[in-house]
Amino acid sequence: MFVDTAQVTIKAGDGGPGVVSFRHEKYVDRGGPDGGDGGKGGDVLLRGKDNQHTLARFRHQKELKADSGQSGGKRKRRGKSASDLIIDVPVGTEVLDIQTNQLVADITEPNQIVVVAQGGAGGFGNAHFTSSTRQAPRIAEKGVPGEERIVSFELKMIADVGLVGLPNAGKSTLLSVVSNARPEIANYPFTTLQPNLGVVDIDNQTSLLFADIPGLIEGASHGKGLGDDFLRHIERTSVLLHLVDAYQDDIIAAYQTIQTELASYKVDLTTKPQIVAITKIEGLDDELITDRKASLRQVLPKNVKVVAISAQAKQGISDLLRELTLLVDEVKAAAIPEELVTTADTTPVITLPDAEDSWQIIQKKKKYIVTGKKIERFAHKTDEASEPAVARLRDIMRKMGIMHELERKGIEPGDRIDVANIITLEY
Numbered sequence: 001m002f003v004d005t006a007q008v009t010i011k012a013g014d015g016g017p018g019v020v021s022f023r024h025e026k027y028v029d030r031g032g033p034d035g036g037d038g039g040k041g042g043d044v045l046l047r048g049k050d051n052q053h054t055l056a057r058f059r060h061q062k063e064l065k066a067d068s069g070q071s072g073g074k075r076k077r078r079g080k081s082a083s084d085l086i087i088d089v090p091v092g093t094e095v096l097d098i099q100t101n102q103l104v105a106d107i108t109e110p111n112q113i114v115v116v117a118q119g120g121a122g123g124f125g126n127a128h129f130t131s132s133t134r135q136a137p138r139i140a141e142k143g144v145p146g147e148e149r150i151v152s153f154e155l156k157m158i159a160d161v162g163l164v165g166l167p168n169a170g171k172s173t174l175l176s177v178v179s180n181a182r183p184e185i186a187n188y189p190f191t192t193l194q195p196n197l198g199v200v201d202i203d204n205q206t207s208l209l210f211a212d213i214p215g216l217i218e219g220a221s222h223g224k225g226l227g228d229d230f231l232r233h234i235e236r237t238s239v240l241l242h243l244v245d246a247y248q249d250d251i252i253a254a255y256q257t258i259q260t261e262l263a264s265y266k267v268d269l270t271t272k273p274q275i276v277a278i279t280k281i282e283g284l285d286d287e288l289i290t291d292r293k294a295s296l297r298q299v300l301p302k303n304v305k306v307v308a309i310s311a312q313a314k315q316g317i318s319d320l321l322r323e324l325t326l327l328v329d330e331v332k333a334a335a336i337p338e339e340l341v342t343t344a345d346t347t348p349v350i351t352l353p354d355a356e357d358s359w360q361i362i363q364k365k366k367k368y369i370v371t372g373k374k375i376e377r378f379a380h381k382t383d384e385a386s387e388p389a390v391a392r393l394r395d396i397m398r399k400m401g402i403m404h405e406l407e408r409k410g411i412e413p414g415d416r417i418d419v420a421n422i423i424t425l426e427y
């Protein structure tokens with residue numbers, strides 16, 4: 001079965017904790033602090049692969065988790081950082097954060113690598129905390145947790161050629177004749193329920209990827225038949241191959257029905273370069289075929305080619321493949337990188353990143369909730385059970401001006417300061 005969506009949990013590795021340790025040397029009474037830092041947690045990365053065409057494996061592999069960094073050691077030994085987790089996904093995979101609905105990654109090239117969750121930094125060991133006033137610090141940081149998110153993968157097959165047409169037009173039969181694919185074929189509508197992909201070898205160097213999708217009927221854009229949702233698989237193909245059964249009573253109406261549905265899809269697919277193939281012609285005489293072609297030409301834009309084929313008798317196939325190769329090459333050569341395309345209604349939206357140091361306070365009676373990127377990072381690093389660590393967090397809050405603002409808001413001894421649900425302190 002062709003699987004084209006999957007939901008997975010992505011978890012980068014946590015940073016390893018720093019440690020509290022003091023030198024023990026034979027002739028030194030009180031050795032200085034020598035606790036090492038924790039190692040960094042592993043990132044989770046996705047890498048594009050062009051020989052993969054399915055997300056099927058993510059039905060079993062629902063969690064992608066990188067290892068955590070190791071804790072620091074004595075003698076300033078730094079904990080080992082965890083290695084990154086690299087996951088291969090098919091080219092054409094889009095990654096959406098389920099909670100924010102934001103695009104996290106769009107894998108469009110082979111070997112393109114995108115970090116989808118960042119490993120946490122390791123905590124500092126106590127060797128970091130010596131100062132003139134603090135000679136024997138008993139303080140070490142915890143590691144920062146690795147990023148975690150639930151994402152959906154959506155594979156948009158980036159085929160070169162998308163096959164469209166009414167049910168029974170002969171789409172799957174053509175695919176089975178020109179490619180390595182073995183789709184189901186039958187003499188009834190809606191044989192194809194899932195998209196099929198096939199690689200069509202043109203010559204030693206060239207191949208075209210074909211996508212065969214279920215047939216469309218009138219009203220598909222309103223959900224009739226199998227609907228038009230699967231058109232997303234051909235949204236990005238270079239060209240469309242529109243198949244029309246030669247035995248249709250009204251060949252023009254058959255053609256136009258499909259065009260109407262392609263136009264009603266969420267992006268107008270009729271703007272995509274197209275070739276029209278009249279199918280099943282092996283039993284027809286030349287005159288009739290010419291006649292069929294001529295009637296279609298009346299409604300086709302000048303630059304749209306019409307060919308006549310029989311997949312069964314393998315007639316007209318090499319002509320068709322030649323025309324398709326030429327057109328695909330042309331489209332690919334003309335393709336402008338997406339970032340250069342701007343239209344009047346795509347006003348760029350610029351989102352300013354959260355200022356690193358900024359913070360907010362929300363007061364709920366005797367409780368003050370403090371949030372902010374930097375302060376939250378420090379909160380994560382603070383071991384609640386360690387008095388010096390908590391004292392340091394208070395110190396940082398003072399330096400960042402948070403304490404001052406709490407006092408201005410009227411905080412009283414005994415009130416609670418909750419840093420983003422990570423740690424709670426008493427004022």
Ligand SMILES: Nc1nc2c(ncn2[C@@H]2O[C@H](COP(=O)(O)OP(=O)(O)OP(=O)(O)O)[C@@H](O)[C@H]2O)c(=O)[nH]1
Nearest residue numbers: 167168169170171172173187190191192215311312
């Ligand atoms: N005579 C003849 N019949 C053909 C030819 N190509 C396909 N057919 C027949 O047409 C019928 C439909 O073929 P399919 O390839 O399943 O059609 P489809 O367009 O994929 O149909 P859906 O998947 O239902 O949308 C089958 O019975 C095929 O054997 C051909 O070149 N000549």
Ligand SMILES: [Mg+2]
Nearest residue numbers: 171172191192
């Ligand atoms: Mg089919």
